Amino acid sequence: xxxxxxxxxxxxxxxxxxxxxxxxxxxxxxxxxxxxxxxxxxxxxxxxxxxxxxxxxxxxxxxxxxxxxxxxxxxxxxxxxxxxxxxxxxxxxxxxxxxxxxxxxxxxxxxxxxxxxxxxxxxxxxxxxxxxxxxxxxxxxxxxxxxxxxxxxxxxxxxxxxxxxxxxxxxxxxxxxxxxxxxxxxxxxxxxxxxxxxxxxxxxx
Numbered sequence: 001x002x003x004x005x006x007x008x009x010x011x012x013x014x015x016x017x018x019x020x021x022x023x024x025x026x027x028x029x030x031x032x033x034x035x036x037x038x039x040x041x042x043x044x045x046x047x048x049x050x051x052x053x054x055x056x057x058x059x060x061x062x063x064x065x066x067x068x069x070x071x072x073x074x075x076x077x078x079x080x081x082x083x084x085x086x087x088x089x090x091x092x093x094x095x096x097x098x099x100x101x102x103x104x105x106x107x108x109x110x111x112x113x114x115x116x117x118x119x120x121x122x123x124x125x126x127x128x129x130x131x132x133x134x135x136x137x138x139x140x141x142x143x144x145x146x147x148x149x150x151x152x153x154x155x156x157x158x159x160x161x162x163x164x165x166x167x168x169x170x171x172x173x174x175x176x177x178x179x180x181x182x183x184x185x186x187x188x189x190x191x192x193x194x195x196x197x198x199x200x201x202x203x204x205x
Contacts, residue, residue, distance in 0.1 A: 004142040005134055007124035007151075013162035014078040014120060014154065016045045016070060033131045033139050036174050037153060037167040045165050047072045050079050050114030054087045057113050067172070068150045070165065071117045078165060080117035085149055091116040128155040128166045136178055143171050143182045 017040045047070040048057045061067060061084050071080035092108055095101055095115050126142070131153050142151060153167035175182055 003138055004145050005126055005130050005138055007142070008127060010078075010120050010123040010125045010152070010154065011163065012078075012120055015076045015162065015164050016047060016072070016078060017041065017164045017166065019044050033134050033136055033169075034167070036136055036139070036177055037131065037169055038173075039167045040165055045070055045168075047078075048082070048113055049074045050112065050117065052113050053109065054082075054092060054111045054113055054116060055109060057082060058084060058087045067170065068168070069113075071113055078120060080114070080119045081123055081150075081152060082113055082117040083149055086116055086118070123152065125152045125154045125163075126169075128153050131167070136174065136180075139169055140174060140178075140180050140182050143169075143174070 019040060019042050046060075046064060046066055048060060050071050050073065052060075057069060061069060067085070068081065068083040070078050071082055073079055092111050095111055096106055096108065100115065131139075139151070149171050151169040152165065153169065154163040155166040156163055171182055174180065
């Protein structure tokens with residue numbers, strides 16, 4: 001039976017890892033979840049400093065062919081997460097209309113990644129130990145209860161406090177490589193809504 005995986009608060013500190021070698025690829029829906037997970041043991045986790053403009057960040061994404069970036073303090077400490085959907089969606093407009101936009105001339109070109117990213121304290125993540133015991137269908141079920149486009153996977157760093165980014169699932173990549181069509185069962189738009197569904201099986205959020 002397929003089941004959505006639990007999502008946890010991203011209890012900091014959270015750091016980026018270093019890649020090792022290049023993995024193989026599977027595409028069967030019943031294959032291990034790592035078949036469609038970008039594993040950062042083998043790939044570099046792409047990041048952008050929180051002080052970069054969103055226009056530059058979007059250009060960075062297009063240049064390397066990705067739709068999401070981790071946000072850092074300029075080193076390896078993760079401070080948030082941002083997607084192309086965030087940049088091209090409603091978040092910039094909401095920021096310009098908010099009290100946080102305090103500049104005398106607050107233009108779209110002046111919005112920084114840190115202004116509209118999902119901050120670390122609001123990020124919900126998957127645990128690698130849950131992921132390794134699951135199937136691709138389980139990951140698809142997790143996407144179904146959210147409107148999220150990406151799911152971050154973490155692991156506890158051995159001999160260190162906090163967590164390390166281990167992998168990333170993309171809804172689009174999962175659909176393209178498996179042929180699965182992921183249609184949201186709920187209208188959960190926030191991590192609070194996601195937790196409501198996971199904890200209480202309430203799909204009315």
